[in-house]
Amino acid sequence: MSFASLSLETKQRALAELTGVKRLFADRGWFPGTSGNLSVRVGDFAPDDFHFAITASGKDKSLSTPEDFLFVDREGKPSETTGLKPSAETLIHCEIYRQTGCGAIFHVHTVFNNLVSELFWERKSIPVDGVELIKAFNIWDEEAHIEIPIVSNFAHIPSIVPEVTERLDKRIPGIMLRKHGIYAWGVNAFEAKRHLEAFEFLFEYVYRWELLHRR
Numbered sequence: 575m576s577f578a579s580l581s582l583e584t585k586q587r588a589l590a591e592l593t594g595v596k597r598l599f600a601d602r603g604w605f606p607g608t609s610g611n612l613s614v615r616v617g618d619f620a621p622d623d624f625h626f627a628i629t630a631s632g633k634d635k636s637l638s639t640p641e642d643f644l645f646v647d648r649e650g651k652p653s654e655t656t657g658l659k660p661s662a663e664t665l666i667h668c669e670i671y672r673q674t675g676c677g678a679i680f681h682v683h684t685v686f687n688n689l690v691s692e693l694f695w696e697r698k699s700i701p702v703d704g705v706e707l708i709k710a711f712n713i714w715d716e717e718a719h720i721e722i723p724i725v726s727n728f729a730h731i732p733s734i735v736p737e738v739t740e741r742l743d744k745r746i747p748g749i750m751l752r753k754h755g756i757y758a759w760g761v762n763a764f765e766a767k768r769h770l771e772a773f774e775f776l777f778e779y780v781y782r783w784e785l786l787h788r789r
């Protein structure tokens with residue numbers, strides 16, 4: 575599937591979805607200090623050939639400009655000539671698409687996701703027990719127990735990728751970078767948003783639960 579063979583409508587739909595999600599998350603304060611990045615895949619998925627729209631690096635994500643997004647290929651290289659730089663964390667998106675075949679990936683830094691990533695760093699995963707919102711991940715077991723994987727946060731992004739490969743759990747649509755933030759994904763933007771919102775609810779719940787019960 576070449577990028578040129580994708581219809582203009584397909585590309586514009588992806589950009590419109592990203593624009594809407596970016597505005598909504600910005601209004602929630604989910605992009606402090608230019609942090610965070612968002613992507614939506616375009617066209618069919620093949621593990622060795624796909625393209626996605628992603629936020630340009632270092633932008634103020636509370637603003638809307640014609641230079642907010644660009645398209646990249648499965649290696650994170652721009653799909654067409656552009657002066658824009660893709661997110662510094664594009665390789666993590668590439669790996670998640672490759673591993674899961676998902677349709678959208680959203681990454682945010684919040685105080686609660688940073689706190690729980692450090693609280694449970696030695697365990698290498700964040701445990702959540704029997705909270706109703708686990709169902710947002712399509713896990714319907716009574717009193718379900720889940721563990722959200724945490725991986726190292728290296729300044730050199732390619733060094734993070736092998737840990738993502740190793741720790742990604744197909745049942746859990748998210749992975750945490752230590753003292754950095756959560757990556758959440760879904761089959762499309764609607765599902766990725768639902769998953770991200772559920773993760774953030776659960777992180778706040780876990781943090782407050784620990785605060786009440788730890789001595």
Ligand SMILES: CSC[C@@H](O)[C@@H](O)C(=O)COP(=O)(O)O
Nearest residue numbers: 607609610611631632633661662
């Ligand atoms: C400015 S702090 C955040 C960055 O270091 C990074 O973690 C991030 O999420 C945003 O990077 P970006 O290159 O804009 O996608």
Ligand SMILES: [Zn+2]
Nearest residue numbers: 609610663755
């Ligand atoms: Zn980040």
